[in-house]
Amino acid sequence: xxxxxxxxxxxxxxxxxxxxxxxxxxxxxxxxxxxxxxxxxxxxxxxxxxxxxxxxxxxxxxxxxxxxxxxxxxxxxxxxxxxxxxx
Amino acid sequence: xxxxxxxxxxxxxxxxxxxxxxxxxxxxxxxxxxxxxxxxxxxxxxxxxxxxxxxxxxxxxxxxxxxxxxxxxxxxxxxxxxxxxxxxxxxxxxxxxxxxxxxxxxxxxxxxxxxxxxxxxxxxxxxxxxxxxxxxxxxxxxxxxxxxxxxxxxxxxxxxxxxxxxxxxxxxxxxxxxxxxx
Numbered sequence: 448x449x450x451x452x453x454x455x456x457x458x459x460x461x462x463x464x465x466x467x468x469x470x471x472x473x474x475x476x477x478x479x480x481x482x483x484x485x486x487x488x489x490x491x492x493x494x495x496x497x498x499x500x501x502x503x504x505x506x507x508x509x510x511x512x513x514x515x516x517x518x519x520x521x522x523x524x525x526x527x528x529x530x531x532x533x534x
Numbered sequence: 535x536x537x538x539x540x541x542x543x544x545x546x547x548x549x550x551x552x553x554x555x556x557x558x559x560x561x562x563x564x565x566x567x568x569x570x571x572x573x574x575x576x577x578x579x580x581x582x583x584x585x586x587x588x589x590x591x592x593x594x595x596x597x598x599x600x601x602x603x604x605x606x607x608x609x610x611x612x613x614x615x616x617x618x619x620x621x622x623x624x625x626x627x628x629x630x631x632x633x634x635x636x637x638x639x640x641x642x643x644x645x646x647x648x649x650x651x652x653x654x655x656x657x658x659x660x661x662x663x664x665x666x667x668x669x670x671x672x673x674x675x676x677x678x679x680x681x682x683x684x685x686x687x688x689x690x691x692x693x694x695x696x697x698x699x700x701x702x703x704x705x706x707x708x709x710x711x712x713x714x715x716x
Contacts, residue, residue: 457715457716458589458712458713458715459595459708459710459711459712459713460710460711460712460713461710462709462710462711463709463710464706464707464708464709464710465558465706465707465709466706467657467659467703467704467705467706468657471709474710492706493586493587493589493706494706494708
């Protein structure tokens, strides 16, 4: 799993960046753990963007679900009795 | 502004003094964007930390300077008269040796507008420089060859920066050149 497949560096050349809490990271190193890069991205690291594969893998879009129409109690139909079970 | 109780704020009892053995420097004019002050509503925590990172202009970056262990420190002094008080950071470093690159550094920075970042032994960073004011080379302390063989050669340098507020710098330090975003 190579992090550059999922995230891309923008605004700087691949190289070293000091990141408080993580030390000095060399972004020309493709073996940096993806989890670390993902954490940085989610914490607002300014030089990372997610690729389409990264979006698909880590942030898949939820299918749109039609919200159920609200039914006011006055208009609600009386609940049907459950069918009697044959014994 | 909301005040809050302040207890003993040490993480696991850690409180080692001193600075890390490297500081970061760059030209003030090479910085494209600066961190900003805390936004309202203010808490004590928010008031002690700037928001965002420095970003450099295309082709520019920050650099590292090695400093001898236990020879660097950051002093925080209060300046100004009543009603106009502020702070002055004084960053002292000692770079060992009298290598021509070091001599060139001193020559290049002595009258220059600078941005500097120091890290303390607790891992906390401090930014010297902001959008309206730079850090300046102020003095040379202990620079030279030393007088005895158990002395040390090197350059001792003090940089000063005046500011209205003390902040922890929580942003990144780009040691790689900036490029324009597509």
